[in-house]
Amino acid sequence: MSRNRQSSLRLPSPANVLVGASIVIVAFLLLTPVVMIVWSAFIDSVFISFPPRGYTLKWFDAAIRYPSFINGFVVSLQVAAITATLGVILGAAASLVLVRGSFPGRGTMNTLLLSPLMVPNIVLGTALYMFFIGVSDRLGIDVSGGIPSLVCAHLLLTLPWCVRLISANLIGGDRSIEEAAANLGANPWVVFYRVTLPQMRSGVIAAALFSFIISFENLELSLFLVGPGQTTLPIAIMQYLEFNMDPTIAAISTVQILVIAGLLVITDRFVKLSRIV
Template sequence: MRGSIGRFLFAAFNALVVGLMVVPVLFVVWSAFYDSPFLSFPPPGYTLSWFSEALNHQAFLNGAITSLKLALCSSIIGVIIGTLASLVLVRTEFRGRGALNSILLSPLIVPNIVLGIALYMFFIWLADQGGLDLTTGFWGLLLAHVLLTLPWSVRLISANLIGLDRSVEEAAMNLGANGLKTFFHATVPQMRSGVIAAALFSFIISFENLEISLLLVGPGSTTLPIALMQYLEFNINPTVAAASTLQVVLIVGLLLLTDRHVKLSRIV
């Protein structure tokens, strides 16, 4: 009897937590279809015109282009570095391996706003000492987003590497393949699901980031989340809800695609 009550309470608590996370998103999606420039309940009607407004808003378009470029570049760089780091961490034994793993994963335990402030202060020091100003512009943002996505690449690719069958690589080397050919023709095909999942997840993390980007953006490098926040400073209408709905649809689609390659429950 006690066990049944405990399971019921646990299920009810999980449902409450999921509801608190999902219901606000559902309300944003719902408000994107309001046939009124003012948010009211119940809505007078429904329309798709706000999606047209969002898709034709120049600040949103520029922010989306910047976010796409940033997410693509950071995910590619993060996956390359993450693949090499995962191979070292999973396939080799050396002193300090645990420390290296902790360093690579440490951005996961640091709040993004703290990480952004630290990077901004480091970039100021770098500009003062070496004359290289990364505090505003695309390259500083890219370095920050690579740091943000790298831990997820390491986790996903490492989780995939642990379950690989080493006999395929041994067979390739026994047949005369050198280390490089074995890596590209035997190891990489087996790692494909982990690499694809890491790239997709890194893209999502970079594309939706606000806290770090907010401290490092400059003229011409405003990302979509920042453009949405700036729009809300002077306007309250369903246009921003429509733009947010499109962003949610993109992120959910990529998460579902990622889960097909590597079950997110294994690494999240």
């Protein structure tokens, strides 16, 4: 009895204390900038001071009235929505082939689909810009700027994540249900729509949301490919910082943080992010 009581009162080992302290320090370093941005969006002063003079919502009103932020937000929404839709369609098809198929070169195809993750975005943006310029010179059509080029570029970033998310969902699926449906006379399209697709649903939703987030907050790749009169929200924020330094930028950044955080929470409810990140 006394031994059990002593074991229950045993202090944690120094290694566990060190690991716990390291986790707390890392979390503090990661969250402090985010908390400071959100806090500075509400202070009633152009310059950050402590204690603050007061709190206000006027910086959010100023952000809404700034045309570049609104236009950038709309363009980012359009590009992210199109990219997420195409990424899910292509990613679902690729995942079905990679998980269910058996053919020579499957490993090479899987590596090729995931290869954009290995290239820095700034390098990928430069290469794509040079590629679009070369295509424009050959065809005589300007394809280097605008939403189509942004969508094509963002697909390179989102497609690998779509494949990983949907493949992780397919691997845990029960193929015996599909075989039973086929044995009962269902054609392949009915099997896919009635059996396979419901099994992929959580992975498809998570892939769509994750793709939307990646496209919506991308800066490095978009910087090379925006056209005249069209800019994304991250680029509009960067351009605003060149000539202004006030909490308006914190206000629009807070909106962006809330959108991305909300989508990440929803994504984690369908597929645990720890499985694919």
